[in-house]
Amino acid sequence: MTSGLKAALAEASSPSWMQRVRAGRDLASFADVPEAAEVLVGLLLDVENTAVTRQTAEALARVGTMPAIRVIALAAAEADDNQADWLQTGVHDALVGPDGAPDVAAACRKLARDPEEAVRRGAADISTWTDGTRC
Template sequence: MAKTMNGLQTALAEASSPSWWQRGRAGRDLASFAEVPEAAEALVGLLLDTADTSVTRKTAEALARVGTVAAVRLIALAVAEADDNHADWMQTGLHDALAGPGGVPDISAICGQLAGDPEAAVRQGAVGILAWTEGCEVM
């Protein structure tokens, strides 16, 4: 447990690094902590990274690969706030996860669950993600 908490603290520190590479790695490393409030806040910030959309893409891919309701909920929150450029890169990251090796959970089913979320931004973002997954084939 201590090692896991150390990993969380390290990734949280990297999330605010000036290095795009470290922020991208933080997005990947924090994805499995999507239900932890501190990590969730950092992940939404990484999805909306203003300095480098590579961070956006890598974080979206990592969250989609984790594929929990908490992880996809964070993508939905960010989609609702995103400009078109960031939304495009989140969509690309999601497609990277769906097309990549090693199965990805059913993102469409998770978006269906999020359609009943009490937060309007999550419901709105889930609709956007659902549209992205239509016609996507998992390889």
């Protein structure tokens, strides 16, 4: 495990919301690593600060890989209404930002066939969030 990944994993459990936000951004590129993916879902469902949810979702959507969008989908399937709103806002921020984001909608279409029901359900939610947005 790389030192950057180890540091970000440790930072994810910090009492400081700013450190958790940084961890979410840093871990986004490691979404394909099972340990990182599990921690990212926890950050997306952060109950203490919505900035952690929003900015982690934005970072993952900017990465735009199947594993990154899958992590958002897993969180969306578990999210309460408030968390879902902030997940949606983070994804939207990535899509309309100055650099845009990779094709999140295409990843969702692929995830619609995922063997895990929660992923399919979350991907369907994300698909509705991206309708009409530059994808």
